[in-house]
Amino acid sequence: MATDTLKSPAGTGGASGPGGLRRLLLDNGALTALIVLVVALSALSGDFLTADNLLNIGVQAAVTAILAFGVTFVIVSAGIDLSVGSVAALSATVLAWSATSEGVPVVLAVLLAVATGTVCGLVNGFLISYGKLPPFIATLAMLSVARGLSLVISQGSPIAFPESVSRLGDTIGGWLPVPVLVMVAMGLITAFVLRRTYLGRSMYAIGGNEEAARLSGLRVSRQKLAVYALSGLFAAAAGIVLASRLSSAQPQAAQGYELDAIAAVVIGGASLAGGTGKASGTLIGALILAVLRNGLNLLSVSAFWQQVVIGVVIALAVLLDTVRRKAGAAPVAAGAGGGPGRGRQAATYLLAAVVAVAVVGATSLLHGGAQTAAQQRIGLSLSTLNNPFFVQIRAGAEAEAKKLGVDLTVTDAQNDASQQANQLQNFTSGGLASIVVNPVDSDAVGPAVQAANRAGIPVVGVDRGVNDAKTAALVSSDNVEGGRLGARALAEKLGGKGTIVILQGQAGTSASRERGAGFTEGLKAYPGVKVVAKQPADFDRTKGLDVMTNLLQAHPDIDGVFAENDEMALGATKALGSKAGTSVQVVGFDGTPDGLKAVEDGTLYASVAQQPRELGRIAVDNALRAAAGEKVSATVKVPVKVVTKENVAGFGG
């Protein structure tokens, strides 16, 4: 807020010392909220206020902060950029692809990545400035295009990141993380651009009143082009930092980060109407989000409630700022009297107190289990809880933990490899006895598991393996074998001939790759069965329904469907209606309760059943044994089985 910076010398002229501090806090609601959060979390968790953990928070805030700095430019000039998450993923993918697959020198590859981000931004800017598209629409289009391109380039699979660039995710001198340095540097650049440069000053003018800026001779169109280009450039930087932390460029990385970035900017005091916003505010906003996620992990708050708490805190932080703004009118003039002003200040303090109570209350209420020192603590990081399969793993793990009397913290990475890295980092600094991880991506989880290895904490993989790091054990079902079994079951049922379609899981996930590969392999034995279409439905039931409906338009006469999980299979049976189980045979994967019920009802012909509860149970068991120093076998295979109507009775949840 330009006006604030100018006002403060005049306003605080008289005040000094404690008065100055109070004023600083009153002037910046977000800072107050951050301090309240830090104090509350320090009081609640002994692991929070350690140098290590604070650096972790810095690292975890870095990507969001860098994205948000770029978005700050856009929001100050009264625009919006929804594409930054996708552009970050695309830039990182371009870097990894050009350096790894195409053999481009790393320096050039980095430049190419930065150029990619900038060009995406320029395209946004061009569409907005000259094409007169609303920023929301132009960048929404770019969100989709950039995400799609990164999938195209990577062909859906993560690409290993060049070693030399991956250093960006490391630490200097073993303790100072490079992402934090990059974040600070980008923050300083942002502050400098906003405050001192022609471009920055123009942003405030354009955001404040575009027409007035134009009539004052500012080249609004050209400036906007530069604003979006900057945003794209920052997104590229964020993408590179993100990928280097994971040593892998993920085509699906940074999904939804644009909303985090926008939230950070707004929490930091910017207005979506434009004309206000500061780099320091944005940094504080990003830190609030990171502190919150970190603290909730440390306090073992239930994964579902975490999202609720985060939403509430975002709303309260901005509310605090709004109240502050009204109170910010606090009387400067003599005689205008303290009465109402004091009332408003009181309101600000009251709201701050409400935030504190809310955080403390929520965290202690939702606290996973009593944190008695005697109990051994282990952590379970799941790739997602948005799917019954993983919920089953959790149930198995929790039951076992309860039986053995250990405190189990479960986190949900929401299919985001970098969020998972953060959670593992938090586990590691929280000093757990051992960690069970269900990787979002086997490559990307590597660096975080390495860190746990260094801290001497044993890690057990469940369902998916961990590459490039040591795991005490891998507890999994065999996805490739499951794919083969699925192919055989479907082909036999069709009598060795017919046409089928495949519903693929989320592009780039190992489950999708392995099940797909196994299925293709298994189908080779049945040349009479033709695959007429293969489309992704992201492991999601609704998408399964939509994609199947579309496929039926093109291929009304198919005989079979293979879905890489039960959710999609169930969506497909909805689309097929009465054909399901009669003229079209559907085979799913996972053996979830819903899936098994459909098998029982006959709409699903078969499901390749894993035993998720078993996976969870055995993983916890192995983790505890590894923590006690016992020997455990490196791989534990939990058998998969094709479940059909004949044998479904034997499988219950």
Next chain:
Amino acid sequence: MSDPDELLRIEGIHKAFPGVIALDGVDFDLRRGEVHVLLGENGAGKSTLIKMLSGADTPDAGRILVGNEEVRIKGAQDAERLQIATIYQEFVLVPDLSVAENIFLGRQPRRYGMVDRKRMEADAEQLLARVGVHVSPRALVRELGIARRQMVEIAKALSLDARVLIMDEPTAVLTTEETDKLFAIVRQLRADGVGVVFITHHLEEIAALGDRVTVIRDGKSVGQVPASTGQDELVRLMVGRPIEQQYPRQPAEAGDPLLTVEGLTRDGVFHDVSFEVRAGEVVGIAGLVGAGRTELVRAVFGADTYDKGTVKAGGAAVRRHDVGAAMAAGIGLVPEDRKGQGLVLDASVEENLGLVTLRQATRAGLVDLRGQREAAARIANRLGIRMAGPGQQARTLSGGNQQKIVIGKWLLADTRVLILDEPTRGIDVGAKVEIYQLVNELTAAGAAVLMISSDLPEVLGMSDRVLVMAHGRIAGELPAGEATQDAVMALAVSNPTTETEAPRGH
């Protein structure tokens, strides 16, 4: 106190905003069937005072009595219940709703839970007929000109059945004819027993319409006088000192042409407009609202494009639709819509002043902030902008001071030809004279001023030559000596479209 005719009484109202004491003891009263004029410079506190009555703001201290009972007006609903209606200076109409919907906004007649469009439109039609404006109740407000929007506002106030009607500078945007129509409506309302609080800067309107005048200065009510009081006395009360001359134009020696416009045409908007402005000259452009004056000067400045013709500054052609080129040629524009186009309202005085020179003050992408700050302080001082400090938000300044900022940013850029579009609309007498002095200084220094104004006395008082526009064409040109209100109006209502060459002279 027990006067049965008294509708409204205000006693010792105080109100402070951050950094400013807006009202510092104002007394005011209103009787049935009178027009009570509220007079004062901008920033004196008139707008704040009426906000207390309309519920947009609440006083820190003091009493408001309606019908001898003390009331607290906390919101628009309270005001409506007390039958107090307000017509603001800035209209509060929703552009994308129809006229009828705007009139009955929030109170649409309903039938079976749904808006009874037919009845609403019929009622609106009646109200519109009462204010004497011919506009369909179904027309979107967006399509209406500023004068018609004003009439819609009045119709809206009438629909509230108000006992107290507050009008904040209703004539500022109206032509003489429209003003006459408005006065007729106000007189009718007065005869019906409505009490009208009327705010105006046009002193001649006071005698024509008012009954009593309360003068506010620096947040205090400084006097109550009958409306027949002489203008000089009113000005003295308002400004706190006598003003010798309302239009202090000091003609300067006319030099070389600085701006030459030849055959400028934008189809359907303005046609074949040619004129020149010489160094040291003030050229006024008069005409009715909608004659194409604003569109013309925006095209000259490059803010909009044109189809045919040329604009030359200092002998060199200026690229069309290129604000940067116009600025480089020394042309500056103070737009008609001060808040919408002239100012970044949430930015500081200093930043607004530095807007035009931002690029010049940039070296290698970096802005010379200190230089900008010093220049802003210098110009603010020279223009006598009344503010708490250069960091004050432009939004919180009075209209006159805001306008000084818009002019000031062009002065900083060494503008040779300054185009002023309605430079004193909504500005009080004191600030007006200061702006006129500024125009004098500019022309004395060899610059030229092109001034659009709907305020005829202003055009006549300040211009060395007057161009009159009608229907997008120059209907005629009058030297200062020959320009009278009648002569200008005769040209303004003429229809020059049939002639290929507009007549020059009179």
